[in-house]
Amino acid sequence: MDIFNDEYFMRQALNEADDALLEGEVPIGAVVVMENKVIARGHNHTQRLNDVTAHAEMEAITAAANHLGAKYLNDCTLYVTVEPCVMCAGAIAWAQVGTLVYAASDPKRGYTTLERPVLHPKTLVRTGVLAEESEKMMKDFFASKRNG
Amino acid sequence: MDIFNDEYFMRQALNEADDALLEGEVPIGAVVVMENKVIARGHNHTQRLNDVTAHAEMEAITAAANHLGAKYLNDCTLYVTVEPCVMCAGAIAWAQVGTLVYAASDPKRGYTTLERPVLHPKTLVRTGVLAEESEKMMKDFFASKRNG
Numbered sequence: 044m045d046i047f048n049d050e051y052f053m054r055q056a057l058n059e060a061d062d063a064l065l066e067g068e069v070p071i072g073a074v075v076v077m078e079n080k081v082i083a084r085g086h087n088h089t090q091r092l093n094d095v096t097a098h099a100e101m102e103a104i105t106a107a108a109n110h111l112g113a114k115y116l117n118d119c120t121l122y123v124t125v126e127p128c129v130m131c132a133g134a135i136a137w138a139q140v141g142t143l144v145y146a147a148s149d150p151k152r153g154y155t156t157l158e159r160p161v162l163h164p165k166t167l168v169r170t171g172v173l174a175e176e177s178e179k180m181m182k183d184f185f186a187s188k189r190n191g
Numbered sequence: 192m193d194i195f196n197d198e199y200f201m202r203q204a205l206n207e208a209d210d211a212l213l214e215g216e217v218p219i220g221a222v223v224v225m226e227n228k229v230i231a232r233g234h235n236h237t238q239r240l241n242d243v244t245a246h247a248e249m250e251a252i253t254a255a256a257n258h259l260g261a262k263y264l265n266d267c268t269l270y271v272t273v274e275p276c277v278m279c280a281g282a283i284a285w286a287q288v289g290t291l292v293y294a295a296s297d298p299k300r301g302y303t304t305l306e307r308p309v310l311h312p313k314t315l316v317r318t319g320v321l322a323e324e325s326e327k328m329m330k331d332f333f334a335s336k337r338n339g
Contacts, residue, residue, distance in 0.1 A: 094253050095262050095285035105242050114243050129309050130281025137243035137278060158306045161277055 047079040049122070049144055053172040056122040056146070059086040059099065060180055066091060070180045073099035073123040075107035075116065082119070083107035099123060100131040104138050115139045117165070124177040126153035126170070132161045142167040146177035195227040197270070197292055201321040204270040204294070207234040207247065208328055214239060218328045221247035221271040223255035223264065230267070231255035247271060248279035252286050263287045265313070272325040274301035274318070280309045290315040294325035 052074060059072025063086035075083040085102025089095055100123050108114055120142040127135060127145065132154030135143060143166055154161050162168070200222060207220025211234035223231040233250025237243055248271050256262055268290040275283060275293065280302030283291060291314055302309050310316070 089262065093260060093262050094256050096249055096253060096282045101244055105244060108242050112241060114237065114241050128281055128285075130278050130285060133276055133278025133281055134244045137276075156307065157309075159304065161305075 049169060049172040052076050052081070052120070052122045053124070053144065053146055055081055055084075056099075056124050057173060057176060057180070059084055060124045060177065063087045063099070064180065064184060070184050071099045071123070071125045073103040073121060075103050076120045076122065077107075077111075077118055082110045096130065098128065098131050100127050101134055104134055104140075108138070117141045120144060122172075124173075125149055125181065126155065128152045129154050129157065129161065132157075135166065136161055136163045139163045140166050142169070144169045144172055146170075146172050146174045147181065148174070197317060197320040200224050200229070200268070200270045201272070201292065201294055203229055203232075204247075204272050205321060205324055205328070207232055208272045208325065211235045211247070212328065212332060218332050219247045219271070219273045221251040221269060223251050224268045224270065225255075225259075225266055230258045244278065246276065246279050248275050249282055252282055252288075256286070265289045268292060270320075272321075273297055273329065274303065276300045277302050277305065277309065280305075283314065284309055284311045287311045288314050290317070292317045292320055294318075294320050294322045295329065296322070 055074045056072045060070040064070040068087040072086040074081045083103045083106035085099045087099050088097040116138045121140045122144045124146045126149040203222045204220045208218040212218040216235040220234040222229045231251045231254035233247045236245040264286045269288045270292045272294045274297040
């Protein structure tokens with residue numbers, strides 16, 4: 044059995060989300076995978092960097108491009124624990140990411156709420172991988188913010 | 192007569208676009224203005240940084256937040272020489288930019304091609320300021336790419 048499946052890599056993205064949580068950030072994480080290897084990681088840093096654009100996906104895309112020395116990520120899979128927002132979907136489109144896999148949906152801010160497709164037409168999408176864990180992490184985080 | 196009008200600041204954004212051009216980048220520039228002062232600048236760096244997310248607006252927003260030590264740009268005006276793409280519009284929304292002013296429209300990649308409004312509902316928008324100059328710059332650039 045191949046251990047390098049979607050759950051394996053989504054677990055790595057959830058580890059990134061855990062790191063975000065420890066830093067007091069919204070718990071969202073991402074990894075970029077090429078040929079079964081994680082080539083880039085990222086997690087939310089909007090608080091620490093005081094920068095609304097410092098989303099997990101943006102970090103991971105920039106890091107992957109740096110790693111490859113190439114702008115386009117056609118042969119890569121981006122795993123992210125929550126459905127990308129419109130900004131990140133735009134970045135994923137520009138980067139021509141080969142495959143996008145996300146866990147939890149974001150019915151409020153997610154890019155699929157847009158009527159026109161935003162991603163590059165060749166990007167494959169798979170959703171729902173470890174969605175419950177990611178959703179729980181987000182719910183707990185926002186509940187703790189409200190109560191604390 | 193107030194010299195600090197939209198044309199004055201769009202001229203600054205066009206200067207940034209000029210800098211991009213000199214560096215072989217797509218000629219798009221942006222400035223962020225608060226109380227009639229330019230507090231941040233940016234121009235396209237996708238080639239040099241090998242990073243599809245290095246758009247003028249993204250740079251300018253991050254720089255403005257750094258300058259202010261604050262994430263939200265409610266009291267700022269963002270001037271950009273070309274209509275923002277979906278990614279940048281998403282960033283402008285997260286940053287809650289007070290006013291957006293752009294010169295040339297981008298009927299192919301511009302965020303207004305989306306049916307659902309992407310910007311923050313409080314963001315004001317003005318368009319067409321120095322549009323011809325910006326359009327000429329873009330056209331010349333892509334023409335020179337095709338012919339050279």
